[in-house]
Amino acid sequence: MAKPELPPLYERNPVKNTIPRFIEIVILFFCFSLLGYRLIHLKNHGFLWLIALLCESWFTFTWFLVINIKWSPVETKTYPERLLQRNSELPPLDMFVTTADPVLEPPIITVNTVISLLAVDYPANKLACYASDDAASPLTFYCLVEASKFAKLWVPFCKKYNVQVRAPFRYFSDNSLFTGNKPSEFQEEWKRMKDEYGQLCEKIEDAAKKSLPCDLTGEFAAFSNIERKNHPTIIKVILENKEALPDGLPYLIYVSREKRPKHHHHFKAGAMNVLTRVSGVMSNAPFVLNVDCDMFANNPQTVLHAMCPLLGVKDEIDSGFVQFPQHFYDGLKDDPFGNQMIVMMKYIGRGIAGLQGPLYGGTGCFHRRKVIYGSSPGDKSAQRKLSNEGLEMTFGKATRFKKSVAQTLSASNTTIEYPDSIYNNIDEAYQVASCGYEYGTYWGEKIGWIYGSTTEDVLTGLTIHSRGWRSVWLATNPCGFLGCAPSCGPDTLIQQKRWSTGLLEIIFSSKSPFFATIKEKLEFRQLLAYIWLLTWGMRSFFEISYATLPACCIITNTNFLPKMNEPAILMPISIFVIFNLYCLWEYIQTGQSIRSWWNNHRMSRIISMTAWLFGVISVIFKILGLSETVFEVTKKEQSTGTEDCDDKPGRFTFDGSPIFVPGTTILLVNLTAVVIGFIGFKQGNQGGREWGIGEFACCIWVVFCFWAFLKGLFCKGKYGIPLPTIFKSVALVLLFVQFCRSSSRL
Ligand SMILES: O=c1ccn([C@@H]2O[C@H](COP(=O)(O)OP(=O)(O)O[C@H]3O[C@H](CO)[C@@H](O)[C@H](O)[C@H]3O)[C@@H](O)[C@H]2O)c(=O)[nH]1
Numbered sequence: 001m002a003k004p005e006l007p008p009l010y011e012r013n014p015v016k017n018t019i020p021r022f023i024e025i026v027i028l029f030f031c032f033s034l035l036g037y038r039l040i041h042l043k044n045h046g047f048l049w050l051i052a053l054l055c056e057s058w059f060t061f062t063w064f065l066v067i068n069i070k071w072s073p074v075e076t077k078t079y080p081e082r083l084l085q086r087n088s089e090l091p092p093l094d095m096f097v098t099t100a101d102p103v104l105e106p107p108i109i110t111v112n113t114v115i116s117l118l119a120v121d122y123p124a125n126k127l128a129c130y131a132s133d134d135a136a137s138p139l140t141f142y143c144l145v146e147a148s149k150f151a152k153l154w155v156p157f158c159k160k161y162n163v164q165v166r167a168p169f170r171y172f173s174d175n176s177l178f179t180g181n182k183p184s185e186f187q188e189e190w191k192r193m194k195d196e197y198g199q200l201c202e203k204i205e206d207a208a209k210k211s212l213p214c215d216l217t218g219e220f221a222a223f224s225n226i227e228r229k230n231h232p233t234i235i236k237v238i239l240e241n242k243e244a245l246p247d248g249l250p251y252l253i254y255v256s257r258e259k260r261p262k263h264h265h266h267f268k269a270g271a272m273n274v275l276t277r278v279s280g281v282m283s284n285a286p287f288v289l290n291v292d293c294d295m296f297a298n299n300p301q302t303v304l305h306a307m308c309p310l311l312g313v314k315d316e317i318d319s320g321f322v323q324f325p326q327h328f329y330d331g332l333k334d335d336p337f338g339n340q341m342i343v344m345m346k347y348i349g350r351g352i353a354g355l356q357g358p359l360y361g362g363t364g365c366f367h368r369r370k371v372i373y374g375s376s377p378g379d380k381s382a383q384r385k386l387s388n389e390g391l392e393m394t395f396g397k398a399t400r401f402k403k404s405v406a407q408t409l410s411a412s413n414t415t416i417e418y419p420d421s422i423y424n425n426i427d428e429a430y431q432v433a434s435c436g437y438e439y440g441t442y443w444g445e446k447i448g449w450i451y452g453s454t455t456e457d458v459l460t461g462l463t464i465h466s467r468g469w470r471s472v473w474l475a476t477n478p479c480g481f482l483g484c485a486p487s488c489g490p491d492t493l494i495q496q497k498r499w500s501t502g503l504l505e506i507i508f509s510s511k512s513p514f515f516a517t518i519k520e521k522l523e524f525r526q527l528l529a530y531i532w533l534l535t536w537g538m539r540s541f542f543e544i545s546y547a548t549l550p551a552c553c554i555i556t557n558t559n560f561l562p563k564m565n566e567p568a569i570l571m572p573i574s575i576f577v578i579f580n581l582y583c584l585w586e587y588i589q590t591g592q593s594i595r596s597w598w599n600n601h602r603m604s605r606i607i608s609m610t611a612w613l614f615g616v617i618s619v620i621f622k623i624l625g626l627s628e629t630v631f632e633v634t635k636k637e638q639s640t641g642t643e644d645c646d647d648k649p650g651r652f653t654f655d656g657s658p659i660f661v662p663g664t665t666i667l668l669v670n671l672t673a674v675v676i677g678f679i680g681f682k683q684g685n686q687g688g689r690e691w692g693i694g695e696f697a698c699c700i701w702v703v704f705c706f707w708a709f710l711k712g713l714f715c716k717g718k719y720g721i722p723l724p725t726i727f728k729s730v731a732l733v734l735l736f737v738q739f740c741r742s743s744s745r746l
C-alpha cells in the first residue's frame with residue numbers, strides 16, 4: 001500500500017463560467033456578422049465605411065483575445081495551517097522594497113510598507129528586508145532608522161495580540177479595530193503604540209520640513225556632500241537579528257546603489273538587480289519577495305500563503321513565481337479615475353491564471369531566486385556548465401557572489417548554505433552595487449530584471465514564461481498586499497502613458513513574445529494573453545478613429561451605421577447593449593456600483609484616446625532615435641481621512657500637459673457634430689439627410705464619456721482646461737473638419 005500522502009498545501013480549482021462564456025460568444029458572433037455586412041457593402045460606400053471596417057476588425061480581434069483569456073479561469077486555494085503543521089523548517093525569504101523619490105513617495109509610506117513586512121507571521125530569523133533608495137535620500141534613511149526603533153515595540157505587539165493589519169497607519173486609522181471590550185492590558189498597550197506611532201509620524205514630518213533631517217555625522221556621514229544622481233553606493237544595516245531568534249526582528253538593510261551621470265541606471269529594473277545581488281551576497285535566501293514602496297502586507301499570513309504553492313508543488317515548473325493581485329486602499333467612491341482595476345484583477349487575473357499563469361505585475365510577487373538567475377525548469381547543475389568563466393561572463397566578477405549563484409543554481413532549496421554573518425561580505429556587497437558591475441555581463445539581458453521597457457515587470461515575467469515556467473495567481477482574503485492608486489486625473493494618465501509605452505516597447509523589441517512562442521516555451525494561448533496586454537497602446541488609433549467617425553459622418557452628410565429601418569442596425573445595437581450589460585454585470589459581481597462601471601467605462605475611453613496615444617508617440621520617438629523613454633514615478637499620497645477641505649477628491653483636474661489636447665479635440669469635434677445634428681433634425685429630411693439617429697447617438701455618447709473635459713472647458717484653476725490647450729484643440733478641430741470635407745469627396 002502506498003504511504004498516506006500529506007494533504008496538499010494548495011489546490012488549483014477551475015471556476016465554472018458557462019453563462020459568461022455563452023454571452024462572450026454571442027458578442028463575438030454579432031461582431032463577425034457586422035464585419036461580414038461591412039465587407040459585402042464595402043463597394044457601395046466611401047472611405048469612412050472602410051475606416052469603420054478597420055476599427056471594428058481591431059475591436060473584434062481584441063474581443064477574441066479577451067475570450068481566450070477568460071475561457072478557462074482557475075482559482076488557487078492555499079492552506080497555510082498545513083504548512084505550519086509540517087514540522088520541516090520554513091525557508092528564508094529576502095524582501096525587497098523600492099523607493100525612488102522622497103517627495104513623490106513620502107517616506108511615511110515606505111516606512112509603513114517596511115514595518116508591515118517586518119511584522120509578518122514568519123520566523124524572523126528567516127527574513128531579511130532590503131530597502132532600495134534610488135534617491136540616496138538621508139531623509140528616507142533617517143525615517144527607516146526611526147521606524148526600526150518603533151518596530152521593536154510594534155512587532156511584538158502585533159504578534160502578541162495577533163493584530164490583523166500590521167501597517168500602523170492603517171491599523172490606527174480604522175477605529176473599528178479597537179473596540180472597547182478588550183482586556184485592559186491590551187488597551188494600555190494599544191494606547192502606548194498609538195502614542196509611539198504618533199511620535200514617529202511627528203519626527204518624520206519634522207525631518208521632512210528641514211533641508212536635512214539631522215546632522216550628517218556618524219551613520220549619516222555617507223550622505224554628506226553627495227548628489228542624487230552622482231554618488232557612491234551606500235549600504236547600511238539598520239536592524240540585526242544577532243541571536244537569530246525566530247521571534248526577534250528581521251534584518252533591515254538600506255541600499256542606495258551607486259549612481260554616476262554617465263551610467264544608465266535602468267530605473268526600477270536596475271534597482272531590483274542591485275538588490276538581487278546585494279542580498280545574494282548578504283543573506284542569499286532561495287525566495288525573494290518584491291513590493292513597491294506603497295504596497296504594504298495587508299495580511300499577516302501573506303508569506304505563509306505564498307510559500308504553499310512554492311513549497312507544495314509536485315513539479316517546480318508549476319510555480320516559477322507567485323503573484324498577488326494588486327488592490328488599493330482608500331479608493332475614492334465609485335472609482336472616478338477608473339484605476340482601482342477591481343474587475344480586471346478578478347476576471348482577467350484568474351483567466352490568465354488558467355493559462356500559463358499570471359503575468360508578473362512588479363509588486364506583490366514571490367520569486368524563486370534561481371529563476372531570477374535564469375534557470376529553466378528541471379535545470380540540473382550538471383547540465384548547466386557552471387564553470388568559473390561561464391559564471392563570470394553571466395553574473396559578473398564578484399567572487400563570493402559567484403559562489404552563492406552557483407550554489408543557488410545547483411542546490412535544492414533545503415541545502416543552500418547561508419552566509420553566517422551578514423557583515424562578512426559587506427565589501428563585496430558594495431562591489432556588486434556599483435554602477436559598472438553589470439558591464440559585459442548578462443544582467444538585464446538574460447538574467448535578473450530585464451532592461452529596455454518602462455514596464456520591466458511584464459518583460460521580466462515574459463522571459464520567465466518563455467523559459468517554460470508557469471506562475472501562480474494568489475487571491476487571498478484579506479488580500480495579500482494593498483497599495484496606493486494615483487489620486488487625480490493627470491497622475492492616472494501619466495501612469496497609463498508609461499504602461500502603454502513600456503508594453504509597446506516589448507512588442508517591438510527582439511524580446512517580443514512572438515519569438516518566444518516560436519523559439520522558446522511560451523504557450524500559444526499565453527502568447528495571445530500577452531498580445532492583448534502589449535497592444536493596449538495601438539488601440540488608441542482605433543478608438544480615436546471610431547470616436548470621431550460618427551461626427552465626421554454628420555459633418556459630411558454620410559452614414560457609417562445601417563439606417564434605423566434596416567434589420568442590419570440590430571447588429572451594432574446588440575453588440576452595444578449586450579457588451580455594456582456584460583461589463584456592468586462584472587462590476588455588480590465584484591460588489592461595485594453602476595456608477596463605478598460608468599466611471600470606468602468613460603475613463604477607459606479617455607485613457608485609450610489620450611494616455612495610450614502618447615505612449616505610442618514616445619515609442620515612435622524612441623524607434624526614430626529622437627528620445628529615450630523614461631520611468632516617471634507615480635505620485636503617492638497617504639490619505640489619512642483628513643483631506644484638504646477645499647479639495648474635491650474625485651474631480652478631474654487638468655494641467656498644461658499636451659496629453660489633454662487629444663481629449664479636448666475629440667470632445668469639441670463631437671460637440672460640433674451634435675450642434676450640426678440638431679440643426680439637421682430641425683430641418684427634417686429635406687436635403688436628403690444620409691446620417692440618422694444612430695450617428696447622432698454615438699456623438700452624444702462620446703460627449704458623455706468626455707463629460708469631465710466638458711466641465712473643464714468652463715472651469716478655472718486646476719479644474720479647468722488651460723486656454724492654450726483649448727486653442728490648440730480648436731485648431732485641430734478646424735483641420736479635422738477640413739479633412740472630413742476633403743475625404744468625403746474621395
Ligand atoms: O528609477 C526608479 C523608478 C521607480 N522605482 C520604483 O518602482 C516602483 C513602482 O513605481 P510607481 O511609480 O509606483 O509605478 P506604478 O505605475 O504604480 O507601478 C506599476 O507599474 C510598474 C511598471 O510600469 C511596476 O514596476 C510596478 O511594480 C507596478 O506597481 C516604486 O516603488 C518606485 O520607487 C525605482 O525604484 N527606481
Ligand SMILES: [Mn+2]
Nearest residue numbers: 292294484634
Ligand atoms: Mn505604484
